[in-house]
Amino acid sequence: MKLNIYNTISRKKEIFEPINPKHVGMYVCGPTVYGNPHLGHARPAITFDLLFRYLQQLGYKVRYVRNITDVGHLENDADSGEDKIAKKARLEELEPMEIVQYYTESYHNAMSALNVKSPSIEPRASGHIIEQIEMIEKIMENGFAYEVNGSVYFDVEKYSKSFHYGKLSGRIIDDLLANTLDLDGQDEKKNSFDFALWKKASPEHIMRWHSKWSDGFPGWHMECSAMSIKYLGEKFDIHGGGMDLLFPHHECEIAQSAAALGFESVKYWLHNNMITINGQKMGKSLGNFINLEEFFTGSHKLLTQPYSAMTIRFFLLQAHYRSTLDFSNEALQAAEKGLARLMTAYGSVSKLKVSETSTISINLDELNQKCFDAMNDDLNSPILISHLFDAVKTINLIISDNEQINKSDLDKLKSILDTFILDVLGLVPENNSTNEAVLSDVINLMLNLRMEAKAKKDFELSDKIRNELNKIGVEIKDKKDGFDWSLKS
RNA sequence: GGUCUCUUGGCCGAGCGGCUAGGCACCGGUCUGCAAAACCGUCCACUCCGGUUCGAAUCCGGAAGAGACCUCCA
Secondary structure, eight states: OOOEEEETTTTEEEEOOOSBTTEEEEEEOOOBSSSOOBHHHHHHHHHHHHHHHHHHHTTOEEEEEEOBBOSOOBSSSSTTOOBHHHHHHHHHTOOHHHHHHHHHHHHHHHHHHTTOOOOSBOOBGGGGHHHHHHHHHHHHHTTOEEEETTEEEEOHHHHHHHSOTTTTTTOOHHHHHHHOTTOOOOTTSSSTTOEEEEEEOOTTOOSOBOOSSOSEEEOTTHHHHHHHHHHHOSSEEEEEEEGGGIIIIIHHHHHHHHHHHSSOOEEEEEEEOOEEETTEEOOTTTTOOOBHHHHHHTOSTTOSSOOOHHHHHHHHHTSOTTSOEEEOHHHHHHHHHHHHHHHHHHHHGGGOOEESSOOOSSOHHHHHHHHHHHHHBTOOHHHHHHHHHHHHHHHHHHHTTSSOEEHHHHHHHHHHHIIIIIIISOOOOOOSHHHHHHHHHHHHHHHHHHHHHHHTTOHHHHHHHHHHHHHHTEEEEEETTEEEEEEOO
């Protein structure tokens, strides 16, 4: 079975065949860096991290481009629209680039905690203004854009005479016309569904660049078109992002690229579904999002406890990327326990007793194949995980002497788990602050027992505790009213 | 209003016409000085109403409920 992925544009699973054998180009819409990364950001990051890892596992050389949006993204499409980042800057009286720097770092930190691999290239919109302007010029030359008062708009009606506008999202132009009546501030545009390619900046607008039309900034969809083409070529394999970007963002990207190049750039469109909270989308605008940092520390009021980054990752991977996933403490706790069982078993593989013969009831070649089949079926990570739990069962049976395994099977087993748990799912054994806290508690417990022994004048026991701890590497300092300790370095 | 999607057991979540998904929780058992872990086993499903079929959670039609997009959002 070959890799099949669900292509949003055809609305069905298709066999994945890269344009250039062995090489894959993949572009994913990254964050707009004007706020702390939340659980919603983790979903596409982990979904496409999974795809990135799996493509590499299959032997492809992948160039993965994920942008940082640090300009554009108007508050609305009207003249009063202002740059989202500029707005936040004014509120906090910071330079826009200060905001960008801060939240980019915050995003990177969260991603690295989640063990999301860095993309091959992480271009910024602000660093590609020239490319965007050039592309707008091309679109104008081809007659699919018009200028009004220093702003440039995409002419959707004209475009739709030569191309199919709405093919990705299933939207029909006439319907759009009928349903965008109540938006105001559309006076510059020929049609309400036209969208900005270049926007003239108002005098107070901080982020602005020169162009032949005006001092202004690029429209919100331009960056992805310009940067994907720059780094992946005019035709590339995969474009991903959240489902909420399907319209208008991705639809407009298709139109821009086709208007500039004469053909479409993207072969496979992939979209991850949303995370819901009490059945509703978790989103910035709804104010019901939980920051990743809040998950790690448990500081949000909806959280009954902290959840580690790996728990979050596992939680997301236990659901298929195209399904909505509902957040709840119960579900997170279940994920935490399940992950612990998986990783405990994985950690004990290297300590398994090797026997002459294998009596294991599981067929390892079959298991390996099933794991690949699961991933090949549109990245079905929940199924993959269910197969890995079959391996967990086998490991535990060997530990409890109910089954035996020989050297070659053990190697096979280990290799399967390394491949799928570490490389593909990207789960890493956690040895974090929790462990340190436990260690500290354990040592204090030992020393308190020693205090009790001393009080009972059981010096034999108290000395034994001290000497043994010493041997392990714990230095003990007795004090008048208790004790102190440190780890020998 | 338009376009689209979803509705599975106590909870999460697979499933794409016939075969135990899986995880978590619960209950019973084995093991254990006790407990935990582990293992074995039990229980609990497919929103409703029609239809197609030898056979439907799975296909078709209808109803109800929920959600997404149509405006910045992953």
